[in-house]
Amino acid sequence: MDSLFDPAPPPPSGEVPGADGRPTAPLAVRMRPQTLDEIIGQQHLLGKASPLRRLISGSGAASVLLYGPPGTGKTTMASLISRATGGRFEALSALSAGVKEVRAVIDVARRRLIDGQQTVLFIDEVHRFSKTQQDALLDAVENRIVLLVAATTENPSFSVVAPLLSRSLVLRLQPLSDDDIVEVIERAITDPRGLGGAVRLTDEARTHLVAVAGGDARRALTALEASADSVISHADDPADGDTAAGDVDEGDRVALVIDVADVEAAIDRAAVRYDRDGDQHYDVTSAFIKSIRGSDVDAAVHYLARMISAGEDPRFIARRLMVHASEDIGMADPSALQTAVAAAQVVQLVGMPEAKLALTQATIHLATAPKSPGVVAAIGEAMADVAAGKSGPVPPHLRDSHYAGAKAMGSGKGYRYPHDDPDGVVPQQYAPDDLVGVDYYRPTPHGFEREIFTRLGKLRSIIRRGGRRRSPPAQA
DSSP states (O other): OHHHHSOOOOOTTSSOBOTTSSBOSOHHHHTSOSSGGGOOSOTTTSSTTOHHHHHHTTOOOOOEEEEOOTTSSHHHHHHHHHHHHTSEEEEEETTTOOHHHHHHHHHHHHHHHHTTOOEEEEEETGGGSOHHHHHTTHHHHHTTSEEEEEEESSOHHHHSOHHHHHTSEEEEOOOOOHHHHHHHHHHHHHSTTTTTTSEEEOHHHHHHHHHHHTTOHHHHHHHHHHHHHHHHHHHHOTTOTTTTTTOEEETTEEEEEEOHHHHHHHHTOOOOOOOTTSHHHHHHHHHHHHHHHTTOHHHHHHHHHHHHHTTOOHHHHHHHHHHHIIIIIGGGSTHHHHHHHHHHHHHHHTOTTTHHHHHHHHHHHHHHSOOOOHHHHHHHHHHHHHHTTOOOOOOGGGSOOOSTTTGGGTTTTTOOOGGGSTTSOOOOOOSOGGGTTOOOOOOOSSTTHHHHHHHHHHHHHHHGGGOOOOOOOOOO
16 A cells, blocks of 8 residues: 555656556556645635645644545545655555454554554545444544544445544545546646656547546546557557557657547447537437337437446436436326436435446336326416416415404305315315316326326316305405
């Protein structure tokens, strides 16, 4: 872990080179920010006088839980906090450490504290610690025997015990924006620690790398490095006679061009022709919804895969599923909306890439569910009548009668309490006079609405036997 968190200052080439003269450490490690100013994104946590900024600058002392998706800077921030405190750094992974290892680190930290030396304990994937393992940290954290910096990709409210939560600052990191990822990529291309200007990207290749990254800086740098290695190796191969093609002269050196085909070949993933701000975004989204509406589950899953592969915001997909559940399914399958809402919650609480399974499950449920436009038609026609002025007075027997003088105005007089009837339904006028007998909701014979259709006819028959009531004159 020492090389990961406390790398030696890099030589001009960026890293100690291997036998072939190239850096040996991964590009993502070489480009890890060394100072606060090098951090890209997370500006909501790095404002002036913010707790995280104070910690990283060395002017604060509090245990923190860094919560966010992969590749957003959790390990980087842990590294900077460790350096700022000037203390000893200890790292544990929840994948391999047990209670014994946790207690051993705490014992060492306690002895160091006697000599006035603080220990920073970094725990990656802390949500994988059992309750017993997390409880073992409580006393050390509360008494600042260790300064805990824990990282998790899952919502700590559900995966970290409450006592540990209450003793720590919980800081949520956001996925990096497309602009952030572009900055990460361009810095890696030009920085001596990175590729040092040896390559440049075409616009299409850059767009593909951003889509591949999905807000994850580490993934973007890994894909960039694979693409650059492929292009550089190809150019260095003397058996290849066309290596100069596509190279760009930049003064005294030649920068090799990485195009989208190079990226596709290096990471074995085809570029998805999908512009989140252009026609493809709307076309694919439209095809996704229409495939669900048309009950073509296979096409719907295909378009879902295209959106996910292109880096579409999963919250956008979840919102479309929730809308569709009411718009095109409605009461034909009331559980469709529940499934869509549950998928949106998984997106919020778990995040990608795991949330793609919940989005797929919801897509399959909605595509195979019986369909009905009844919800849209009902509210549409009702709102059209309201807009046309058909908003007559509320029938007197339905008006609020819980205030002084209400009875003198006739409010509530003659109201029949449905629960007094064995069937729970009584003949009674509910709609304004002008709308008595108007049907807004018309169930189809599909799915659950088949049952509603039969029941609704009986309900309307009973209710409307109440006839139209004339409003009694108001009394002075």
